[in-house]
C-alpha cells in the first residue's frame with residue numbers, strides 16, 4: 789500500500805488553504821484499488837473516489853486511476 793498526501797488548498801466550501809488531497813494505492817494478486825480523498829480540516833468537507841480492478845463499471849476509468857478525479861493532479865510513479 790502506498791500513500792501520497794498533499795496540501796492543495798482551495799476548499800470548495802470554505803476556501804481553506806489547508807484542504808488535503810490523498811491518494812492510496814492497494815494491490816495484491818487479484819485486486820488493485822486506486823482511491824482518492826479530498827478533505828478539509830477546517831469545515832469537514834470530504835470527497836472520496838475509488839476505482840477497483842474487479843469492478844466492471846470502473847474498467848474504463850481504471851487506467852487513469854493515478855489521476856485525482858477532483859483536482860486532476862497525478863501521482864509521480866514510485
Ligand SMILES: [Zn+2]
Pocket residue numbers: 799800801802803804807828829830831832833
Ligand atoms: Zn473547507
Ligand SMILES: [Zn+2]
Pocket residue numbers: 809810824826856857858859860861
Ligand atoms: Zn485531488
